[in-house]
Amino acid sequence: MATTEAHHELHDSLLSRWAALLVSARDGAQDPDPYPYGENLLARWSEPQREYHTTEHLLHVLNRVDELAPHSPGADVDAVLLAAWFHDAVYRPDRSENEERSARLAELALPEAGVSEARTAETARLVRLTVTHDPEPGDAGGELLCDADLAVLAGSPEEYARYAAAVRQEYAFVPDDAFRAGRADVLRQLLGLPQLFRTPYAQEHWERVARRNVGTELELLTAATDE
Template sequence: MTPASRTADTTDPAPELRRRWAATVAEARGSRRSAAAGGDPAPDPAPYADNLLDRWREPHRRYHTVEHLTAVLDRIDELATHADDLSVVQLAAWFHDAVYRPDRSENEERSAALAERALPELGVGAARTAEVARLVRLTVTHDPAPDDPDGEVLCDADLAVLAGSPDTYAAYAAAVRAEYAFVPEPDFVVGRSAVLRQLLSLPRLFRTPLGYDRWEHLARRNLSTELELLGG
């Protein structure tokens, strides 16, 4: 994973995210070191953070931005006691929309493949790397199995935006529309309505007990309101 070229900044826009990334990578590595001759330490995680943050800051993004990444990581922190392997869930959050083109359907697959390349380079073991990639792919459906606590935490954190205040939800919906500005309005309404119906058809949007208690009612109200406004 070669760090993307970066424009010169006089200030660091995301020091806290870089700190959190380094801590997560250290936890995911455990005592593992690279297999390089001489037992050299695993690579510095900082360039990988820069690469990922550059991806999250791509100019075509309006919702899937650094702010969304931060929000997902914050919600994972709230749900941390439900996770089996918190560092794996946190890594999956970093990668879950690392590749994002609104005109493509394979974003999750390409994001998972990016994790599968980058994490072994960073010294993360095979089992955790595979689990991160699995969790990233799970965000296609947001429908984790009942015996998948890490999947439940990631999906709940990713969907928590649906439970915002009316103004916050309206801003989210507008940002989604802006990402799909290339889609004619009639086609967008059809596609977006289908997404909303699919979410509303889930028996539970939020699978963790805390997520369900905090967010289920508000999210369903917001989704239903948007669907009504779209004429669905």
């Protein structure tokens, strides 16, 4: 019962945040009704194949955008928040085109919902950036979204362990050896980046912890492979 109640509370909270965002993003216009669009997005984020890319992840990214936004001058924060809503709206763990399909969904839905062509284009551009999490220097919106999306790497050891376990559950159809090899490649790529985070705030507060977490996971995967 408690779990069901918590789910409903999260759903209602996110739906209210979506409605307020959409009204702001379309410069205060009241039509069309924002709630059906929010319900559609939340239904997508609640699909059964998701273990990590869930409404909890969406909430986490939205909260990190809010945390970073005051330190990200020049970003269109409404577009970044819209991109957070859409960045994993289409998600199948066995597909490679999720970000592109999510961006196309934004390009289809947002003009119908009353968002301008320019802000729709910016939202879709930001969604596509989450393929690589590698925005160009000076791309304030891209840096803000990518840092918020990667903030999970800087959680406590317990939070990071839950994140890693959820990722493994999403890829339960992949055999252990293949998963360990693929996941290790991803982690090495992350550790090979000059910086995991681009905004000064995230670099100061999250970089060291994130590298420690990623390095620890890589060590564990390597040890399991060597057994």
